[in-house]
Amino acid sequence: MRIIFMGTPDFSVPTLLALVEHGHEIVACYSQPPRPAGRRGLELKKSPVHEAAEKLGIEVRTPASLKNDEQAQAFADLNADVAVVVAYGLLLPEAILSGTEYGCYNGHASLLPRWRGAAPIQRAIMAGDSHTGMMIMKMDKGLDTGDIAMGERVAIGENTTAGELHDTLSILGADLMTRAMSALERGSLHLKEQPIEGVEYAAKIDKxxxxxxxxxxxxxxxxxxxxxxxxxxxxxxxxxxxxxxxxxxxxxxxxxxxxxxxxxxxxxxxxxxxxxxxxxxxxxxxxxxxxxxxxxxxxxxxxxxxxxx
Structure with a gap:
């Protein structure tokens, strides 16, 4: 399929690579703009997804916002079948959510509806959860409220760190997303609503x-x-x-x-x-x-x- 990939950190890279390896055409990558880096902050550092996409010869776009008609039109002009979103970091307005034939599918690192939001890996461990997981969700206007396409549970060991769980879920997420996209292409991807009970919000970690x-x-x-x-x-x-x-x-x-x-x-x-x-x-x-x-x-x-x- 023709896919727009939207992601920023290391966590997102395995999914991008897996989609390419499975023969999908990545028509463009969206990522957060380069950030100041170096001891004096004078250098601009590209995101891990940005760097990975460039190595693959994929066009990279780094808008500061998607909330204008120009960005919506540029997105639609890519004529993609679907958008895949993994830890992108920008809110997607309705024009983007509906800007492809099949919409936007997100890889989220929790067992939704538990730990909707920015820091699901850290919050699961900090709360002492014994399990978490990775889920593929069709995005809607809400904060991680969309219908679930696929998911898998992962045990959290008593001494597991956020870094270790991050790496496990990153690889699992790549596998789940490629399976979900294959099912979507075949017309056999089935969605189900999230439960209304058990909602928890994973607020961004405060210093x-x-x-x-x-x-x-x-x-x-x-x-x-x-x-x-x-x-x-x-x-x-x-x-x-x-x-x-x-x-x-x-x-x-x-x-x-x-x-x-x-x-x-x-x-x-x-x-x-x-x-x-x-x-x-x-x-x-x-x-x-x-x-x-x-x-x-x-x-x-x-x-x-x-x-x-």
Whole structure:
């Protein structure tokens, strides 16, 4: 089929590549505009989808908005059969949603209607969910409210990080989307309405959420750490060699039975133990600003921790 692909981050790239490998014609790629990068922000960095599409010789379009007649006409003039959307990052107005023969199909990283919105992977882990999934949905005007075409469940391990789940769902999403497009082409893709019960919204991660004050219990603190790893990274300040330093906590283990005073630390065979409102988290991987990530044992050899806040 003739497909318009709309996506921006690394998460979207496997789906683009899979559609090409399955013989579909990608008539254009839409992606977020290049962003300032480099130490001074003077360079403009193209998105991962933008770079992948250029390597494939596909036209890339990077409008700042799609909410005007000119963009709607340019979209329609591509004469595409369908649009595939994976983590694009712009709201699609009605003219775009209806701008192809079959509409727009979105790859969304949750078991809809749970975790509609911007950060479904992180929110599922932060909430302590035992399962999530990937779904293909025909888009409508609402926020992830469209009819479901296809989906698959994925277990979330007790120590799974957002980065690990991101990679799993990215590959699964590529497989599901190619299967959905093949079924659409054959005329055998069946849609069903989302349930009206169980709706949860996955709000964009606020920077303030990443600062851990250890006022939650051990499991909730552990879920926060792994839900924000590796990016943006949950963090606290540690008192090291007489000064406070910001440190990201990248991997942890929850120990509800280990009792340590809240925000106090102690050495543990598994890593650095920090007391929570109840129980403790054992930090196994951490990273000081400007340094590489390292195992807790290595970190503590060079920087004994005298306190956290």
């Amino acid at each position: 303030a959420e990443a600062h851990i004050d250890f006022s939650l219990d051990a499991q909730a603190t552990h879920n926060l750490i792994r839900g924000l790893a590796p990016f943006p990274g949950a963090w606290c300040e540690m008192h090291i060699a007489g000064k406070w330093e910001r440190v990201k906590l990248l991997r942890s283990i929850a120990d509800p039975e280990l009792e340590i005073a809240q925000a106090k630390t102690t050495s543990d065979a598994r890593g650095l133990a920090i007391g929570c409102a109840s129980g403790a988290v054992i930090i196994t991987t951490l990273q000081k600003a400007g340094s590489k990530a390292m195992a807790a044992a290595e970190f503590l050899r060079g920087a004994p921790v005298e306190g956290v806040r």
